[in-house]
Amino acid sequence: MTKQQLRQKVDTNVQTEGSPWRIILLFSLPLMAGNIFQQMYTVVDTAVVGKGLGVEALAALGAVDWLNWLTLGVSQGFAQGFSILMAQKFGAGEKEKLRRVITNSIFLAILCAAALTFLSEAAAGWAISLLKTPEEIRPISMAYLRILFGGLPIVMAYNLAAAILRALGNGRKPLIAMVIASLTNIALDFLFVMGFHWGVEGAAAATLIAQCLSAAYCIQHILRIEALRLKREDWKPDGRLCGTLMKLGLPMAFQNTVISVGGMIVQMIVNGFGVVFIAGMTATNKLYGILEVAATSYGYAMVTYSGQNLGAGKLRRISEGIRAGLVIAMLTSILITGIMLGFGRWILAWFMPENAASGEAALEIAYRYLAIMSLCLPVLYVLHITRSCIQGLGNTLLPMASGVAEFVMRTGAALLLPVLFGENGIMYAEVLAWLGADLILVPSYLYMMRKLKSVRPALP
Secondary structure (H helix, E strand, O other): OOOHHHHHHHOOOOOOOHHHHHHHHHHHHHHHHHHHHHHHHHHHHHHHHHHHHHHHHHHHHHHHHHHHHHHHHHHHHHHHHHHHHHHHHHHHOOHHHHHHHHHHHHHHHHHHHHHHHHHHHHHHHHHHOOOOOOOHHHHHHHHHHHHHHHOOOHHHOOOOHHHHHHHHOHHHHHHHHHHHHHHHHHHHHHOOOOHHHOOOHHHHHHHHHHHHHHHHHHHHHHHHHHHHHHOOHHHHHOHHHHHHHHHHHHHHHHHHHHHHHHHHHHHHHHHOOHHHHHHHHHHHHHHHHHHHHHHHHHHHHHHHHHHHHHHOOOHHHHHHHHHHHHHHHHHHHHHHHHHHHHHHHHHHHHOOOOOOOHHHHHHHHHHHHHHHHOHHHHHHHHOOOOOHHHHHOOHHHHHHHHHHHHHHHHHHHHHHHHHHHHHHHHHHHHHHHHHHHHHHHHHHHHHHHHHHHOOOOOOO
């Protein structure tokens, strides 16, 4: 089967031809819409907990937010890493190899999910203590984590299924899956927390049920794609292929782990400033996904775009694509900054209990932190575009190095700035982490492109 025949038989978006601007935007928009729905149910989750259960419950979720993000980041890291090879095989038109990459990715995902679930459940209590979570909210935090950690296989299933579809250029089906998950989660939040009064356990259960539906939807669609119908011989484990996949996935999972550890160090310091400060920082951190939503979408687009064009040998298009991506990202970040500075206080008020002095104090802290992050958004958007392009080119070690730079900057700022400037100092740790990553990623991209062009100068 030729490359063109393979692409015609798959519900995909071929990114090796046409305007890079148009391709990146059209591929990103469904992902962005999906991420908006995902963030919407995160926001509703937090708002229901804050309004319905109070500042202490809101702080309990925020106090362990980075622990939850650690497990999500590991799952996403492996899935994204595996999808790099899928995008490259699809771009090269190698159908049989594509199917084998998918089956071996499934084997590895099952092992990773089992190990991650066991380790997370075993270490939950120790980690909560290590983070210096205030005693009065520890039981709430633990109850929330136990349920989320138990559902990690569901999280891995969704991330892998969505990564397979995105690697083949299909951003529409993950969008639909996320819409289904978002609407389900919002409805169940109100039912479980406000109706049945199940507390934070109800919020956690609603999240897992919604993720299960989104995973099932993506898997169902994959099973209907003719070119991806797996045969018995495709299910033969391949040690060498698994090794290649792990070389791509492990650095990305490690990168997210390092970032999470830095975040947990920051959270440990935040937890020392008391429940009201934790609640304020939590409210803004729940909006972090909205600040980042377009950047994440552009990043997924760049992984697929650079991976497919590398597979097709079109190096010039990769350079054109990253230039287009950076311009689009800058314009988007400026727009989001304006919205957050103008309406951020009103949005943050959704998370706070009404007619409570603690809620007003937490709101002031939250808006101060939101303003700092919003003004520095262009730094974050450069990070996502360059890191994702490098990953699509098959190099996950340099992005991992950027994760180490994030860790160093984030933890250094968290340990030093509060000593010099008090509690406000901790608010600059995240921004400095973004800057540290950019200082690694931008030169790394330029180096990789020069190296590729020197090895294959005759390719367009």
